[in-house]
Amino acid sequence: MNNPVDITLGREYEGDVGIVAYSDYFCAEPLKFELGGELESFNVRYETYGRLNDDKSNAILVCHALTGDHHAAGVYSLDDRKSGWWNNIIGPNKPLDTNKYFVICSNCIGGCRGTTGPSSINPKTGERYNLSFPAVTLRDMVAVQERLITHLGIKKLAMAIGGSMGGMQCLQWAIDFPDRIGKVCALATTSRQNAQAIAFNEVGRSAIMQDPVWNNGDYKLERVPSVGLGIARMMAHITYLSDKGLEGKFGREQREGQKTPDGKEIFKPSFAIENYLHYQGQSFVNRFDANTYLYFTRALDLFDLRQYGGSLESAFRDMKAKVLVVGFTSDWLFPPAQNREIVKALLRIKKTASYAEIKSDLGHDSFLIHSPKLYKLIEYFLDV
């Protein structure tokens, strides 16, 4: 089903994985959540690219960020104009080379793109879980991925890789399953959010939870809290980019038009950046569930590797994976220093770890964007 099809779609990069389809893994074994609560069963939606080799040693797990999903590469049909979110990284002769590696990406538990989450039907009640869904942590996300990996017959991942919340998952993997992972490549991430990042998340959650349509989480799928979710996304989107990047792309560019003398017209978006943000907000509410946004941002807030023994060193004590962490100079959400301190802690306890910093004006989202430097780092790290 996921065999690469050699087609040319005129995209930016050669060597696309072509047409893909997702798979579902239904797990009937109960899942206990870190903070309490459990599911009797759950579904995991995932995609794979490339072929698992005979000794099952070439599997790479790709972990998605807050608003990502399992569709990391390829297209769903010849008419599909939008490739998976990391199509530039995954494919034949790309950094995650599907000629060599078996690449897996799954939607996280708590998600809204096929894996069981608050918008899924609780089989016990026949209703959506909504806020009765257990609180989700990064450890829970990884525990579900481990079930999937086991289901696929893989004893040990060659590597886990991801940016932002994906990077947190990779580190959590190496802590929770030290024998089942060879390498970790964590990009634009942190071992715990600082107060500013928590603050932005809380404003986004407040926008959603104070939207009257949200209705304590019990909204109808026909009428979702799109105002609150859109505001949350518009704001968060600013934090994913950089001052300099926005200035270069939009500056003060303004739509031409007659200025009108009062508030009836003057507050309509007229700057290019305003229209861009509204577009981002609108397209997001069409693809993402507001409750999942609450669950995932809370998982981010609660993530703190120092909880495992009081320090990063204690958290990393039993880790066996080789680690590469990459920070991006203009990332002000999870700044370079927060990436670097992960590697510094690993080196202090004599683990094999490297830190690289890539100069980029594109902010936190740099890890998603075409970057030959990042590609080379990943290729090199896979080879060593």
Added chain:
Amino acid sequence: MNNPVDITLGREYEGDVGIVAYSDYFCAEPLKFELGGELESFNVRYETYGRLNDDKSNAILVCHALTGDHHAAGVYSLDDRKSGWWNNIIGPNKPLDTNKYFVICSNCIGGCRGTTGPSSINPKTGERYNLSFPAVTLRDMVAVQERLITHLGIKKLAMAIGGSMGGMQCLQWAIDFPDRIGKVCALATTSRQNAQAIAFNEVGRSAIMQDPVWNNGDYKLERVPSVGLGIARMMAHITYLSDKGLEGKFGREQREGQKTPDGKEIFKPSFAIENYLHYQGQSFVNRFDANTYLYFTRALDLFDLRQYGGSLESAFRDMKAKVLVVGFTSDWLFPPAQNREIVKALLRIKKTASYAEIKSDLGHDSFLIHSPKLYKLIEYFLDV
């Protein structure tokens, strides 16, 4: 009415102006707005501290920022526990020394604290202006201040001083009334907002305008769009502080309490930074009008000194005032470079201008906070 009363209230700084009262200047001469529209008459609410000397040469105009008002110093009664917003700067023997200077601060046109604005009654209709209020620019704010100064019998201001939007007003003063102002002290300001600052403003406006209670600006004073305005304020408040400042003050401090396993409890604010932001949002909606927030943020977006002839140099060509601009290292809303470039442009055309940069971890709001370095700069600048 505004005579300083020598009382001891146990405040941080000696030499408070004591009990003050505001005044109202009703101007019956029509006001034409820069972008069109006019008011037949309007009110300006203001306070003064100190005494105007005989030759009326000792007047200092204090210009308030986005959410400030005319109450810059002193208290309204002995029971009043909250001093004016710049009480640390204004008073006997303080940087704006009321033993020497006559300090004036007025609420800007378009405001909601006594000066005519969208929440005022339109005498023609007997209804609130709301969105029929003309669009406001920085030039309009300054034009109204000039009327007040004239009304007070002052030909020439010794200085105009302000931070953020207040700094923009000061620069606009020196451009629009070059013969009526001796010095300009602009703090934590910019000659035009960049895309990121416009973006944050637009998210705030969207939160207000998409609040159903906002009702296209025609809300009742008994029921205001407090959800949208609160969200806007919470978000904006993050931009007034700094990453490091928030981390030092709040970090990841969390209220103790039993974690509950699902969304019914886990999304309640528990981090100290979350509770702080909610407090900021709530106290703001009790004192500020949502429509004024729209008008003032739009004025900020539209402010661009390069509109006067295409460059800062052309804008500043006829300026006569001596200028001091002060940037704060951790201000990421109007960063040091945006402050510095104002002075660089002035120096290129041989004007008398100085730039100073103060090391501070407190972000954009640094200009409001106790800072002996800032005090010395202001005192020195007043003396030269």
